[in-house]
Amino acid sequence: MNRLYLERRAVPSRIMGFIAPALALLAMIVCAIPMLELAGLAPLATLRVFFLQPLSTGNGISEWLLKANPLILIGLGLAVGYRANVWNIGAEGMYTVGAICAAWVALHFAAGVHHWLLAAMMLAGILGGMAWAAIPAFLKTHLNTSEILVSLMLTYVAQLLLSWLVNGPMQDPEGLNYPQTALFSESATFSPLIAGMRVNASIFITLGAVVLAWLLLDRSFLGFQLKVSGAAPAAARYAGYAQARLTWISLAVSGATAGLAGMFEAAGPLGQLSPVISPGYGFAAIIVAFIGRLRPIGVLCGGLLLSLLYLGGEAAQMSMNVPAALSRSFQGLLLFCLLATDVLVDFRIRVKA
Amino acid sequence: MRPRLALEAITKRYGSVAANDSVSLLVAPGEIHAVLGENGAGKSTLMKIIYGAIRADAGEIFWEDRQVSIASPSAARELGIGMVYQHFSLFETVSVVDNIALVNKGRFDRAGLATRISHLSERYGLPVDPHRLVHHLSVGERQRVEILRCLLQSPKLLILDEPTSVLAPQAVVRLFEVLRALAADGCSILYISHKLEEIRELCDGATILRGGKVVGAVKPAEVSAAELARLMVGAAVAPVTRPPAVAGRARLTVRGLSLQPADPFGTALRGVELEVRAGEVVGIAGVSGNGQAELLDALSGERISAVDTVLLDGTPIAHLGAGARRQRGLAFIPEERLGRGAVPGMSLKENALLTGYREGLVQRGFTRSGRIEAFARRIIDGFDVRCSGTDAVAASLSGGNLQKFIVGRERSLEPAVLIVSQPTWGVDVAAAAFLRQSLIDLSRKGAAVLIVSEELEELLEVCDRIAVLFHGRLSAAMPREAISIDQLGLLMTGTDAGAA
Numbered sequence: 083m084n085r086l087y088l089e090r091r092a093v094p095s096r097i098m099g100f101i102a103p104a105l106a107l108l109a110m111i112v113c114a115i116p117m118l119e120l121a122g123l124a125p126l127a128t129l130r131v132f133f134l135q136p137l138s139t140g141n142g143i144s145e146w147l148l149k150a151n152p153l154i155l156i157g158l159g160l161a162v163g164y165r166a167n168v169w170n171i172g173a174e175g176m177y178t179v180g181a182i183c184a185a186w187v188a189l190h191f192a193a194g195v196h197h198w199l200l201a202a203m204m205l206a207g208i209l210g211g212m213a214w215a216a217i218p219a220f221l222k223t224h225l226n227t228s229e230i231l232v233s234l235m236l237t238y239v240a241q242l243l244l245s246w247l248v249n250g251p252m253q254d255p256e257g258l259n260y261p262q263t264a265l266f267s268e269s270a271t272f273s274p275l276i277a278g279m280r281v282n283a284s285i286f287i288t289l290g291a292v293v294l295a296w297l298l299l300d301r302s303f304l305g306f307q308l309k310v311s312g313a314a315p316a317a318a319r320y321a322g323y324a325q326a327r328l329t330w331i332s333l334a335v336s337g338a339t340a341g342l343a344g345m346f347e348a349a350g351p352l353g354q355l356s357p358v359i360s361p362g363y364g365f366a367a368i369i370v371a372f373i374g375r376l377r378p379i380g381v382l383c384g385g386l387l388l389s390l391l392y393l394g395g396e397a398a399q400m401s402m403n404v405p406a407a408l409s410r411s412f413q414g415l416l417l418f419c420l421l422a423t424d425v426l427v428d429f430r431i432r433v434k435a
Numbered sequence: 436m437r438p439r440l441a442l443e444a445i446t447k448r449y450g451s452v453a454a455n456d457s458v459s460l461l462v463a464p465g466e467i468h469a470v471l472g473e474n475g476a477g478k479s480t481l482m483k484i485i486y487g488a489i490r491a492d493a494g495e496i497f498w499e500d501r502q503v504s505i506a507s508p509s510a511a512r513e514l515g516i517g518m519v520y521q522h523f524s525l526f527e528t529v530s531v532v533d534n535i536a537l538v539n540k541g542r543f544d545r546a547g548l549a550t551r552i553s554h555l556s557e558r559y560g561l562p563v564d565p566h567r568l569v570h571h572l573s574v575g576e577r578q579r580v581e582i583l584r585c586l587l588q589s590p591k592l593l594i595l596d597e598p599t600s601v602l603a604p605q606a607v608v609r610l611f612e613v614l615r616a617l618a619a620d621g622c623s624i625l626y627i628s629h630k631l632e633e634i635r636e637l638c639d640g641a642t643i644l645r646g647g648k649v650v651g652a653v654k655p656a657e658v659s660a661a662e663l664a665r666l667m668v669g670a671a672v673a674p675v676t677r678p679p680a681v682a683g684r685a686r687l688t689v690r691g692l693s694l695q696p697a698d699p700f701g702t703a704l705r706g707v708e709l710e711v712r713a714g715e716v717v718g719i720a721g722v723s724g725n726g727q728a729e730l731l732d733a734l735s736g737e738r739i740s741a742v743d744t745v746l747l748d749g750t751p752i753a754h755l756g757a758g759a760r761r762q763r764g765l766a767f768i769p770e771e772r773l774g775r776g777a778v779p780g781m782s783l784k785e786n787a788l789l790t791g792y793r794e795g796l797v798q799r800g801f802t803r804s805g806r807i808e809a810f811a812r813r814i815i816d817g818f819d820v821r822c823s824g825t826d827a828v829a830a831s832l833s834g835g836n837l838q839k840f841i842v843g844r845e846r847s848l849e850p851a852v853l854i855v856s857q858p859t860w861g862v863d864v865a866a867a868a869f870l871r872q873s874l875i876d877l878s879r880k881g882a883a884v885l886i887v888s889e890e891l892e893e894l895l896e897v898c899d900r901i902a903v904l905f906h907g908r909l910s911a912a913m914p915r916e917a918i919s920i921d922q923l924g925l926l927m928t929g930t931d932a933g934a935a
Contacts, residue, residue, distance in 0.1 A: 090831075092830070093782075093823070093826050093828060093831075172584060258855060297801075301801050301802060302800050302801050302802065303788075303797040303801065303802050304791060304800060306785070306802060309781075310778055310781070310789065312776040313778050313779075313780055313781065314774045314775070314779065316774050316775040317739050317774060317775050317776070317777065317778045317789060318773070319757065319775075320735070320737060320757065320767070320769055320775045320776065320790075321757070321758070321761075321789045321790045322756060322757035322758025322759070322760070322761050322790075323735065323758065324756065324758065412785055
């Protein structure tokens, strides 16, 4: 009887690192076909709506990049931390606080034209995200609390904080008592790259962040220390890498990118704050980080893919009456397939007689 | 008499490498049979085939003249084969009887089982209280539990993998008595070891493996240890030479070091005093679990202690972390190679950078891949590390080769003080001699070398002075020339009243 078995590769396959995600996408589509059949939908037509229709128009591409932008940026920061085994699950909260801080700067300088205002807002967003991340960092390094729980819980605190602010101190006095801030001034918002579309120049900053994250993780000694402390904490202690410092850095980086993403959203498509400023980017970015195998280039691709799935799901809901649950399960399916094909990077399949 | 176990032309291949190449072996009832060979000679593969953990590609196994196919360890146990692994598989937080009940077939009857354990332990002189929790037991006692667990299945063949590597000399003597008693009752024993003197003392027959092939089958008592070593290695092993030490100033000083263990099952250090001078090798003997882990953590900087309890070249370093101590010229080789001394999933290049970073491998915060490559290459060439290249991941190397790499790395840092734990644990004879020589050579260049080891022969071969650690207390270091093995053994078991 022939038996399939897995054999560990002496060296992880570099090529498989690229092929595996493609295989996963293929496997996901293969699994999706019977699901669509069962749901009484024409599989090929639905898949076309899912993957091709969103990209068939200029505006579609603009929306695609716009949604991918925060996913990639947050995912980059999370990937850095996850490499070091620092499990920041609360990027959503850091994103929210980043947006709040940026909005405060925007509203404080609402009058007049300020060329530096966007830069100041970015700084405020970054600092806000970092400050929020400093809480789990401090508690972990001093009281040995779990950053998973603390960062997650703080997300809800941040959301309540936002809710209170837009209902109180930061509420637009001329807003007819709607729970929202005043619209940001022109100086405080990104102008669209192309008139009529929403995508803006912040995507280039995200691209820059991809390069920076790559330099940090793959070229710097600090990145190496982070990876060692994640892969083998005892080896990091043995080599004399300061664990607390690495925890602080991991959380600070992921807080900074999440905070900046919050600022991008506030100063971009939103233009003001309301009680809900995110469709869950901070949580979806966790998936993006893993789809990207915790590598910056991978996060870039993962963010684009997940953004496409979001748009495709919306399009399919609208034009084909595909239930929202089905498009959600496609996202889950994709993650499953990715985790499964990931095995092929470190192992090869053999047949034994 | 028909043999208990006969292997005929057993072959097992991994890719292009034959781990076992047409290996044949005969074990008679009541025979203690040694399987001797270096690391990678195929001993473990062969034992796993007999115990049913892996399947041979070709060849036949006969059990009491009947051809069998052993599909799994439970099939092996049903035939009457028991195995005691080198690394124990016991749950520390539950009692002896519960540990044994977990693998015992049949109805769960704790009281009955405890009685059977007591009977067996009396019969073979393996005293163990069935109701004690495993974490309270010494290493020797844990080994007894493992052996008892096998004996409860009334085995006809018992496989022991390097059983003496964790025992004090006196415990080894007692283990041998137990094994002889078992053999006298008709139980065959397969004894895996690389300790030649032991095999000559204990075993009736020996099969010697080299490169997966049988290179000899001898009666160990009739050949010299040197002859056994030659068969095993394939060439005469160059003896380690230890030129007389000219000890200089104290480089590593420990003064009144007391430390509570971080691990609840650890051992507290009590007033440890030690001095290692430039140009000498000092050894710390003792059965592990007597404070070795705590002492090493305190010396390496993985744990900090009261300010002036540890000094490097006269400067207090006890309050500094591992990184700062390394900066001042301290290097350390831990016992755990994978996961501490090296990152398992990272390449040798990256593992060279792990502690080699101060050798100009980092510039303005960025790693310099060319220099890292060259540094890793230098270690691999200089210490004869067998690997597929600098990109090979650490976990793919054999234990001995990885140890050569780690020793090579720390040695290349030209440390002022080098601390080594179990330097040649699981390393083959030729590589062990090479590593020991490199430690002596380093000390003779003016470094202070401290070795913590459970292998007395090793310490006696390499060290200029030896101290013994027992229950967290360190004896005075005695000059090599003035020590006898018996005296060390007594200190190791705490029976010498004169221990400092």
